Amino acid sequence: MATIKAFVFDAYGTLFNVHSVIELCNRLFPGQGEELSEIWRSKQLEYTWLRSLMGRYVHFGKVTEDALVFACKHLELTLDESMKERLMEEYKKLRTFPEVPEVLKLLNGKKRVIFSNGSPDILKPVVHFNGLDDHIDDILTVDDAKVYKPDPKSYTVVLEKLHVKREEVLFISSNPWDAAGAKSFGFHVAWVNRNNKTMDELNQSPDIIVSDLYGVLQI
Amino acid sequence: MATIKAFVFDAYGTLFNVHSVIELCNRLFPGQGEELSEIWRSKQLEYTWLRSLMGRYVHFGKVTEDALVFACKHLELTLDESMKERLMEEYKKLRTFPEVPEVLKLLNGKKRVIFSNGSPDILKPVVHFNGLDDHIDDILTVDDAKVYKPDPKSYTVVLEKLHVKREEVLFISSNPWDAAGAKSFGFHVAWVNRNNKTMDELNQSPDIIVSDLYGVLQI
Numbered sequence: 151m152a153t154i155k156a157f158v159f160d161a162y163g164t165l166f167n168v169h170s171v172i173e174l175c176n177r178l179f180p181g182q183g184e185e186l187s188e189i190w191r192s193k194q195l196e197y198t199w200l201r202s203l204m205g206r207y208v209h210f211g212k213v214t215e216d217a218l219v220f221a222c223k224h225l226e227l228t229l230d231e232s233m234k235e236r237l238m239e240e241y242k243k244l245r246t247f248p249e250v251p252e253v254l255k256l257l258n259g260k261k262r263v264i265f266s267n268g269s270p271d272i273l274k275p276v277v278h279f280n281g282l283d284d285h286i287d288d289i290l291t292v293d294d295a296k297v298y299k300p301d302p303k304s305y306t307v308v309l310e311k312l313h314v315k316r317e318e319v320l321f322i323s324s325n326p327w328d329a330a331g332a333k334s335f336g337f338h339v340a341w342v343n344r345n346n347k348t349m350d351e352l353n354q355s356p357d358i359i360v361s362d363l364y365g366v367l368q369i
Numbered sequence: 370m371a372t373i374k375a376f377v378f379d380a381y382g383t384l385f386n387v388h389s390v391i392e393l394c395n396r397l398f399p400g401q402g403e404e405l406s407e408i409w410r411s412k413q414l415e416y417t418w419l420r421s422l423m424g425r426y427v428h429f430g431k432v433t434e435d436a437l438v439f440a441c442k443h444l445e446l447t448l449d450e451s452m453k454e455r456l457m458e459e460y461k462k463l464r465t466f467p468e469v470p471e472v473l474k475l476l477n478g479k480k481r482v483i484f485s486n487g488s489p490d491i492l493k494p495v496v497h498f499n500g501l502d503d504h505i506d507d508i509l510t511v512d513d514a515k516v517y518k519p520d521p522k523s524y525t526v527v528l529e530k531l532h533v534k535r536e537e538v539l540f541i542s543s544n545p546w547d548a549a550g551a552k553s554f555g556f557h558v559a560w561v562n563r564n565n566k567t568m569d570e571l572n573q574s575p576d577i578i579v580s581d582l583y584g585v586l587q588i
Contacts, residue, residue, distance in 0.1 A: 220567060
């Protein structure tokens with residue numbers, strides 16, 4: 151991998167812990183925070199795939215809100231407008247996984263980029279909230295392609311914005327389906343397997359598997 | 370809906386109960402049948418969406434097998450070749466929901482069609498196994514489009530094979546995302562909500578909601 155010109159990080163689940171929302175979920179709906187967060191996240195992903203397939207793209211903030219509404223209906227929780235707003239605001243305050251700030255600093259001098267499903271309205275605030283502005287060189291989003299990962303058109307945004315070739319990118323994601331999609335596209339891929347997850351059976355294998363972002367420093 | 374020329378039924382979850390496999394799952398992996406079946410089904414769907422987005426279509430039998438392999442790895446169950454074969458054979462022996470044979474008979478004289486993600490190798494046997502050959506006029510599959518629902522190109526197979534217009538189709542599915550996808554495509558849609566499920570938040574509403582297929586007879 152001598153040719154790597156950019157370290158491109160997925161955001162949600164890779165840099166930022168989407169389950170940071172559990173705390174507020176639990177305050178609003180005592181005892182149901184974990185389940186609410188799980189359903190919220192899994193539906194959020196489903197809706198990115200389904201809307202992409204249907205040709206009905208809407209930005210990630212809207213998908214995230216729709217998934218929250220579904221999750222509350224499914225669990226029979228009453229979600230009023232102010233609760234919805236508060237929970238959506240949490241998406242701008244997701245916390246990084248512990249090692250993230252240090253690893254990004256240690257990669258100083260390399261091109262460090264975020265490439266995410268997230269729309270700029272929620273992605274830029276969470277980078278700023280975590281004090282990472284100086285340690286991220288570029289924030290790229292599928293919103294420029296109007297289709298979500300793992301559609302190849304989404305990953306193409308990285309090539310167009312960074313003026314690099316596929317094989318010059320090391321794409322780093324903890325989401326198995328995203329690692330598979332990026333590998334299928336032609337990136338070098340590091341899969342961050344934080345919690346002993348199972349790789350998806352999509353006939354695509356990441357180039358390397360690391361247990362957290364420190365592993366990326368070895369490359 | 371005076372113009373309906375074809376009653377087009379989704380197969381898995383709508384006519385056939387995918388969780389018929391629980392019995393054999395439990396015999397092979399005592400006590401884990403229900404969880405195995407749940408993960409198997411949810412991954413099967415995910416993989417249809419992900420592979421469609423990635424442009425990596427493989428037929429439904431393969432997707433179903435891949436999802437089974439994932440589910441067993443995830444649950445740390447050892448799946449040998451003979452167990453895999455036996456479980457895959459079960460997909461040709463899924464049982465209908467109780468009212469299905471009677472409703473199909475009562476619709477005699479109307480055009481009764483299956484349109485499914487299923488590839489012919491597993492779909493035709495399950496229709497035959499349940500004695501439905503005489504009560505289904507056509508079996509259509511996304512395999513002719515090489516992309517899965519809810520991509521509009523998949524639903525187009527129905528128009529091309531039946532020589533009908535979108536608004537002449539009543540599409541009947543119990544899968545919320547499929548009901549949404551078909552509605553987005555332009556079919557009339559009946560959503561069969563058997564188990565008090567929650568409709569997906571995809572900005573598409575079915576024309577009618579019925580609790581089982583008897584409801585379709587009222588139309």
